[in-house]
Amino acid sequence: MIKELQLRISLKEEERSDILLQKASHILDIDKEDITGVKVLRKSIDARKPKIVFNYKIAVYIREVLPKTSEYQFDYKDVSKAKPIHIIGFGPAGMYAALRCIELGFKPIVLERGKNVKDRRRDLKAINRDHFVNEDSNYCFGEGGAGTYSDGKLYTRSLKRGDVRRIFENLVYHGATDQILVDAHPHIGTNKLPKVVQNIRETILKHGGEIHFETRVTDFTIKNNKIQAIQLLNGNEMPANRVILATGHSARDIFYLLHNKEIALEAKSFAMGVRVEHPQHIIDAIQYHCSGDRHELLPPASYSLVQQVNDRGVYSFCMCPGGFIVPAATANGEVVVNGMSPSKRNNLFANSGIVVEIDVNKDLPKYEQFGALKGLEYQKNLERMAFTAGGRSQVAPAQRLTDFVEGRLSADLNPTSYQPGLNSAPLHSLLPKLIGSRLRKGFDSFGQKMKGYYTSEANIIGVESRTSSPVCIPRNENLEHPQIEGLFPCGEGGGYAGGIVSAAMDGERCAEAAIKNL
Template sequence: MVKEVQLRVSLQEEERTDILVLKSAKALKIPKEDISGIKVMRKSIDARNPKIIFNYKVAVYIKEPLPQSSQYTFNYSDVSNAKPIHIIGFGPAGMYAALRCIELGFKPIVLERGKDVQNRRRDLRAINQDHFVNEDSNYCFGEGGAGTYSDGKLYTRSLKRGDVRRIFENLVYHGATDQILVDAHPHIGTNKLPKVVQNIRKTILKYGGEIHFESRVTDFIIKDNRIQAIQLKNGDELTANRVILATGHSARDIFYLLHKKNIALEAKSFAMGVRVEHPQHIIDSIQYHCQGERHDLLPAASYSLVQQVNERGVYSFCMCPGGFIVPAATANGEVVVNGMSPSKRNNEFANSGIVVEINADKDLFKYEAFGVLKGLEYQKDLERLAYTAGGRSQVAPAQRLTDFVEGKLSNDLNPTSYQPGLNTSPMHSLLPKLIGSRLRQGFKAFGEKMKGYYTSEANIIGVESRTSSPVSIPRNSKLEHPEVAGLFPCGEGGGYAGGIISAAMDGERCAEAAAAGL
């Protein structure tokens, strides 16, 4: 017999290894000896009050053994000689599209502009140390996409778009810790993700798929409103009649290419702002109501904040406890910042994007001449501004949080995790009013919600500009572009996802849609 129960465990009780058995026996009113095993299904922390509680959902196995295997199986078989489906981009959407193609009996041929994870590291080092951006291999482009080196947060609200559990189980199948199946806000960690990504690549190759790195797509051959071929930067032309376009939110050249070919695009709302970085112990003390170091059983504390300011949302984005800030530019002459955490989240800093909602229809009237690409051009202008303010390198403009809100230049800055370095800058006057004034009000409100958050010990660092794509690529009910048969816009670049898990689910859906017509 198996019964599910909800348990509440105090911090002191959590120290006991047998506490779940004891509490389950009490809840079910059975002898603890009758319990043959317990499977944790969900775990979360309630730290709203000084007395911290661990909430568990467990399956209690009574006089029967725990199952040893997952309920999910992944039926991969050889597709070396099967019909091909071309996939452009090898981020989460592209990877899961390729895996699903194999399950469905089709051969994925993946074209990735960047390098594999091993060789990609050299280009990341060049950004941090030499301030040089390889426009095809960086924190956004390369094997695994932006997700590989951006923390691996797996939380999603897209519960109706696909089988979320299946996506998680597949990550575990490829080497991720099974803890992601349990945690309420799971993540893998930027130090562990590359190995998972490599294992996914090995599966695709083992079963007959193809993956071509350093293969940048530069054109599509379209005839009679149907895709015929793909052209690569090296001059090669590949015949293709099913193309999943999973290039991510930063592949601006693809947006420009489609626009030049008069293929329909749409401007969409997005968000921009800054990264804020606190010493982790400040966030811990606020969230856990503690003085000094947090308890060993508690992870580095995180937060989620939102405030309406002048009819626009100001909110935290991609919060990284125990993490560090990285340069996420995709071209020289721009500065973009992003955040990530290692699996243990044991760095001394906490950082988060704090961004302002930008309405594409109401806020970009000065950019209307750019049509559907107006948001993209707005992004670029702020990234160039950050580049100039930082000193024309990957050094980022920064300011103490309180100085930013009070409108004065910082004489010096706090220590930071951002390797290229910081340059004190008047962010309060550099950021456009649309963003800057709302951020200042938002930070004040956040300081009221989290006492101690508003502090001179925090830096703000600019700019956080790649929260999502400012352009979407339309598709019909068959997930196909309404004007180009055989082209399936997918994932974050198409405007259909907002993170690793939602992108992976969309990749699977697009693979199924592409396969349906073959």
């Protein structure tokens, strides 16, 4: 017999290793010896009140053997001689599209402009140390996509787009800790995700798939509105009739390519703003109602904030407790910041994007000349501004939070996790009013919601601009581009995902769609 229970465990009770067994025995009124196992299905922390509680959902096995294997099985076939499906991009969407192709008996041929995870590290070091951006290998481009070296958060609200549990189980199958199956806000960590990504690559190659790194796509051969071939930067041409386009939200050259070929694109609303960085102990004190160090059983505290300001949402994005701020530019001449955390989230700082919704149909009248690319051009201009304000390197413009809100240049700045360094700049006047004025009001509101959040000990760092794609590549109900047969826009770059999990689910769906009529 298996019984499911919901338990609320106090911080003091959580210290006991057998507390779940004890609680289950008491609630079910059965002897502990009759319980053959307790499996945690879900775990979260409720810290809204000073008395912190751990919420558990558990399965209690009564005189029944606890299963040792997952109910999810991944049947990867030998596809070395199977029909090919071409996949451009090897981020979450491209990886899961390739894995799904193999399950369905088709050969994925993956073209990735960047390097593998190991070789990619040298290019990340060059950004941080030498302020040089390799435009094909950086925090956004390369094996595993933007998520590989930017945290590995797995929380998603896209529960209707596919089987979320299947995505998680596949990550565990490839080496992620099974804790991600339990945590309410699962997270792999930027130190562990590269190994998972490498294992996925090895699965694809072992079963006959192909992965070509440092292979940038520059054009498509299209005849009678059908994909015929893919043109590569090295001059080679690759025949193809089914192409899954999973290039990510920062592959601007792909948007320009499609636009210049008069292939339909659409402007899409997105969000832009800054990163705010606090000492982690401040966020811990606010969220856990403590004056000293947080309890050892509590993880570094996170937060989620949202406020409507002048008919636009101002909200936290990609919050990284115990994390780092990293330079996420994809070209020289721009500064972009993003956040990441190691698996233990044990850095001294907490950072989060704080961004403002941009409605491309209302907010960008000066950019109408760019048509579907107007949001992209607006995005680029702010990144160039940040480059100039930072000192024309990967040093980022920054300001103390209180100075930003109160409209004065900071005489000095707080310590930071951002390795290239910071330069004091008047972001309150440099950011467009559309963004800057709403951020200032938003921060003031957040300070009222979280007492202690509004402090001179926090820096804001600009700009956080790559929250999502400012361009949508349209597709019909069959997930195919309505104009080009054989082209399947996919994931964040197509405008159909907003993170690792939703991109992975979309990758699987596009693989199934591309295969359907073959």
